[in-house]
Amino acid sequence: MASRRTEKPLPACYAMVHRGLEEIAADEIEQDLGGEVKKSGRGIVAFRVPELDRRLLRLRTVEDVFLLAWGSDELPYTSDALERIEQWTRKVPWPELLRWHHAIRAKPSGKPTYWLVTQMTGEHGYRRVDARKALARGLAGVFPASWRMAEENAAVEVWLTIHGKQAVCGLRLSDRTMRHRRYKQEHLPPSLRPSVAAAMVRLAGTGPGMVVLDSMLGAGTILAEQAELAQQRGLTDLHLWGGDRERAAVQAAAVNLRRFRPEILARWDSRQLPLPGSCVDRVVCNPPYGRQLSPDEDLAELYSAAVREWNRVLKPAGRAVLLVGDPQPLLEAIRPVGWSAQRQFRLRMLGLPAFLSVWRKRDG
Ligand SMILES: C[S@@+](CC[C@H](N)C(=O)[O-])C[C@H]1O[C@@H](n2cnc3c(N)ncnc32)[C@H](O)[C@@H]1O
Incomplete structure (x- = not known):
């Protein structure tokens, strides 16, 4: 050295x-x-x-x-x-x-x-x-x-x-x-750059024993970055929960996350999670946006249903870190659940605008 x-x-x-x-x-x-x-x-x-x-x-x-x-x-x-x-x-x-x-x-x-x-x-x-x-x-x-x-x-x-x-x-x-992490063996087209996922998990501010959920995990980049950050900080008891509605995504995430042993890796619909209420400390997620959606899907409907579910599963004062393209539908989805905005960032990723935001659920 x-x-x-x-x-x-x-x-x-x-x-x-x-x-x-x-x-x-x-x-x-x-x-x-x-x-x-x-x-x-x-x-x-x-x-x-x-x-x-x-x-x-x-x-x-x-x-x-x-x-x-x-x-x-x-x-x-x-x-x-x-x-x-x-x-x-x-x-x-x-x-x-x-x-x-x-x-x-x-x-x-x-x-x-x-x-x-x-x-x-x-x-x-x-x-x-x-x-x-x-x-x-x-x-x-x-x-x-x-x-x-x-x-x-x-x-x-x-x-x-x-x-x-x-x-x-x-x-x-x-x-x-x-830039290219060793864990990333499987790639999916909408997969995040690891450095962006690393920024998201830093904002999540994870502590010992916490449960971190990415309910639309794609190839698993966010949970992998979360696991590597936890290792760097000596946090050994973090619980990684993830899922996606696409079989190919869950399979890709299983390969990329093998080393990190996620507790849950499921095929599910993020609008209806098979999880009890108030069981998650952090939601860190990058839902689909723009051309990543299928033509018959409505972004506003997806975001408001997903936010309702995240609000249900988050513990009081739990935090959500979300990355989307257009802030408007997300802000509208969050209004009814009354989360407080902690931090917001306007990004440019590969020439396109994106909106990264950190939210806190009410205390009780
Ligand atoms: C932008 S990608 C996530 C990319 C991921 N962060 C990564 O780095 O690979 C969005 C993911 O959301 C998934 N998705 C879309 N709608 C969903 C839903 N209703 N429930 C669960 N997953 C969904 C898609 O299959 C896709 O894998």
């Missing part, structure tokens, strides 16, 4: 997250890594940690983690930006960043490879390919001639991400295993 080796300040880091989840990722960085968040917004959280080591790669609510090379809120929209990108890149102490990169990730074996990734959103007076060339000019001489460019599985990736006037550049520490 790499640790503080000199009195020099450690390089700063940043993480990429789904838009709208920055606050939850910042909380994980502060609580679980003792980090200090410097800035967050537009899907990026910049932070410093007291120790730079592989614990960075265990963050669950983020998609990728980087060592920060440079960042700016003042990148011109015009082609003047290209000169700045080149200059800022040239000033970076790359050998030091690469040493940290190799200390945290395994040092590349065989002939080393690298790749440059450029992402750009917004209107600019230059093209993405020009930004990439400017980045490459700024990096001239950094990688020895023996290093090869390789798009697939490069040992080192330098990323430049530009949103309007904001730009951030860094060395990617994570790889695809950060």
